[in-house]
Amino acid sequence: MITPTAHSPPGNALVAFRSVNKSFGSTRALVDLSLQGSPGSVHAITGENGAGKSTLMHLLAGVHQPDSGEIRVRGQAVRIENPAQAQRAGISTIFQELTVLPNLTVAENLFLGREPHRAGIIDRLLMRRRAKQALDLVKCRVDVNTYCQTLSVAEQQLIEIAKGLMADAEVFILDEPTAALNGPEVDTLGELIHSLKAAGKLIFYISHRLEEIFRFSETVSVLKDGRLVGTFPTSELTQDRLISLMVGRPLGQLFPPRDPNPRDLGRALEISELVPSDTERAVSLAINRGEILGFAGLQGQGQREIIRAVAGVGPHVRGRVIKLSPDNRVQRVDLASVDVARSGIGFVPEDRKSEGLYLSLSIEQNVALGMLRQLALWRRARVRKSGIDDLLLRMRVRSHDQAQPVSSLSGGNQQKVMLGRWLASGVDVLLVEEPTRGVDVGAKSEIYALLREFANSGGAVLIVSSELTEILGLCDRILVVREGEITAELDGVAASEEEIMRYALAGAAAEASGEL
Amino acid sequence: MAVSISRSNRSGLRPATIALPALLFVALSFLSPAFLSVQNLSNINGQIAALLIVSLGQLAVALIGGIDLSVGAALSLTTTIIVSVNPDFALAAALFAGVAIGLVNGIGVTVAGVHPLIMTMASMTFLQGLALLIHPVPGGTVPDYIAGLAWTSASGVPAAFFWCAGAVAIASFLLSMTRFGLRLFAIGASQASAARNGIPVKWYSVGCYVICSVAATIAGIFISARVSAGDATVGAPFALDSITAIAMGGVQLAGGTGSVAGVVLGTITLGLLTNGMNLVGISPFLRTAATGVLLLLAISMQRRNVIGV
Secondary structure (H helix, E strand, C coil): CCCCCCCCCHHHCCEEEEEEEEEECCEEEEEEEEEEECCCEEEEEECCCCCCHHHHHHHHHCCCCCCEEEEEECCEEECCCCHHHHHHCCEEEECCCCCCCCCCEHHHHHHCCCCCEECCEECHHHHHHHHHHHHHHCCCCCCCCCEHHHCCHHHHHHHHHHHHHCCCCCEEEEECCCCCCCHHHHHHHHHHHHHHHHCCCEEEEECCCHHHHHHHCCEEEEEECCEEEEEEEHHHCCHHHHHHHHHCCCHHHHCCCCCCCCCCCCEEEEEEEEECCCCCCCEEEEEECCCEEEEECCCCCCHHHHHHHHHCCCCCCEEEEEEECCCCCEEEECCCCHHHHHHCEEEECCCHHHHHCCCCCEHHHHHHHHHHHHCCCCCCCCCCHHHHHHHHHHHCCCCCCCCCEHHHCCHHHHHHHHHHHHHHCCCCEEEEECCCCCCCHHHHHHHHHHHHHHHHCCCEEEEECCCHHHHHHHCCEEEEEECCEEEEEEECCCCCHHHHHHHHHCHHHHHHHCCC | CHHHHHHHHHHCCCHHHHHHHHHHHHHHHHHCCCCCCHHHHHHHHHHHHHHHHHHHHHHHHHHCCCCCCCHHHHHHHHHHHHHHCCHHHHHHHHHHHHHHHHHHHHHHHHCCCCCHHHHHHHHHHHHHHHHHHHCCCCECCCCHHHHHHHHCEECCEEHHHHHHHHHHHHHHHHHHHEHHHHHHHHHHHCHHHHHHCCCCHHHHHHHHHHHHHHHHHHHHHHHHHHHCCECCCCCCCHHHHHHHHHHHCCCCCCCCCCCHHHHHHHHHHHHHHHHHHHHHCCCHHHHHHHHHHHHHHHHHHCCCCCCCC
């Protein structure tokens, strides 16, 4: 069978995007983007986080609608108003955010939305039998009657995949389907994708795992900042070429330089025997002044729980956190109290919109809240405008006016305001979750520079990030977390992606998958 | 028992849910000789039938994470409609009102995005006013054929029992056998995920509010038949009582967890309390106070992480 590539004539396209645009608030998620996929092919879509990959697929899946431009399915312009319509149009989506529901059984989840029924009454026998077949397909050995809340993330992901792949559809969208899977499971997925392709289906495969792109796809489209960089036959690319297309510039320039022989400024924070929850293990670690320490690992391995426990916003069962001032005075941090912040520890949450910023307040008010932190309640809140001006200038926050509400800023500038608030309040330890999620590349390098500057001036930074390049490029020291345990401590300059993944995936699995 | 433990994930049933009414039952049969008499048991049945029907409606709304405070006022309004309109159309008018109330509540919550507490509190107040306007003083005549619905008995089994059995049968069928029921659990766990699975979340939500209001009007028909009068305030305690009953039955007010069995047990618990206090001679006002305490206890005993919030 000859597999058509991107160079096949447009008439052959099963799905075509024509100059689609999509904005969320002031963020332009997709800009004048056109691409198409032909039946019997795997079309990989890749790019950095926030490049617009998922948004593009959400248009096809009916989650969002384009602001302008059109989507054509089998040559017909269509408007897909909701996921149900997408299903009816023969488009099956495996979402990156799992849609497996915890209070439904495996079988119920597999068939939710298209339950086998007679006059509205579910045919449970048939449903269970077909669920077993579907699970066999993805080689997942769980009982179809178990409630999904008891399953691991990997098992849930397999169920999501089984659900998507057994749909009677012509177009399959797989959005980062392997985030929680290891080697053998990825192999199984590969076989399934292959047989779909042989059956003449179109598969859109979204991933930033390069190995999988080269293994599965014959065409790859690279997105960057919502624009199409280009569509290429995969065989004509090398990994290095693909990376440079994704990043758009060499990695080196993105990250501020690290001092290969850092000065010893002493400890900033000592965390001992911290247990975030009853189901998790105790961890101990220390953060030094002048360094950026990073938690690496697969998603959902407990990194987030640890950093949130230290920040005092997540639960903890027991554990001790001691903060040392530059002159080595010891201060015990009470994690149960709201005021971890008062001990000079700042926390920048992943979801800055709901947990970090006061969206309707102005930039200056958001920053001022940090400055006013030390004031007693009854003191008059006088804000030094010039101080904020300096800070915003230093941080290169791009805004028309300090008085404009934070909600009107782009993701990158919002993140800078968040950091700015903590810098203004004079903390010397920063805990940062996903420092550059949803931030464009330009702002990324500025945020990295800010964090580095903060460390160089004697502060200590702990970051959790799901982007390996970020961990590798920014951190002085890397702790790999797996199943709630720190499985390795690596030097940030010397570490490689392969090395981190080896510890993140643990022995056998890592051998099988080789590299990420 | 092993099966029921793995199933308990979605039903919300816990040992206490079952033990509480059982203990009450045993305690009352010791405390009061009159308690176990057929007359009294059938009395309890009659007293809880309306609450059970309202609570089963409340369950539909609670499963999708909503709440309906207007059930009591809808019930009161129904009794006033029954005694005020042409007897031939009394039932139809009452049911029509139920559907209309549910549509307004449901559309307000899902389409206009009003918080369910506010939306149903507003309609509660509106309906209460309307009921008082229609029929300010308790009384009036209930058509005979309607009164018969509550007072006939078949081979010694009182009509109230059939009302309860019917309501339980319909609710169980809907929840455990149909696509509709399964999808309610899905919506309650996550509206976004349910929508991505192609479920028309808004329509289902509106449907739940309609079911709840219609259940309230059916309970209203039963009450007007039982007391043979229209009373614009008779439904007042039902909002709080139905929420307390479902909470004691293990229904998570956040959505996604609950069962018909739990609602039945919760309703029986409340019914036994009322009846017991009556028999032992405790002021009925204390029963109202106790309901408030029970609601708080039931909610604080619920495992908060059932749906991983």
